[in-house]
Amino acid sequence: MTVTIQLPPDIEADLIAQARARGLDLPQYVEHVLREQVPPRAASLLSPAERAEAWRQSTRGLPHTPPLSDDAISRESIYGDRG
Numbered sequence: 857m858t859v860t861i862q863l864p865p866d867i868e869a870d871l872i873a874q875a876r877a878r879g880l881d882l883p884q885y886v887e888h889v890l891r892e893q894v895p896p897r898a899a900s901l902l903s904p905a906e907r908a909e910a911w912r913q914s915t916r917g918l919p920h921t922p923p924l925s926d927d928a929i930s931r932e933s934i935y936g937d938r939g
Contacts, residue, residue: 884917 863871875885891914902910927933 879919880917888917 871885872882875882878885878888880888896910
């Protein structure tokens with residue numbers, strides 16, 4: 857589905873800046889924001905494969921971030937001298 861929205865220049869500029877900060881183009885970013893606002897379909901109605909595909913679709917276009925190292929999430933790293 858295609859929707860055309862007339863935005864004031866200041867809002868458009870803000871959205872473009874937010875999209876660039878996340879490494880996305882404007883259409884990808886707007887879709888991401890809208891997906892966050894729309895309640896998900898009832899998970900019980902979806903098969904596991906459909907839920908997996910829905911998850912893949914929701915993360916498409918997001919930048920890849922590597923996982924944290926074991927050291928970064930160790931108890932010592934988090935609490936330090938506080939135990």
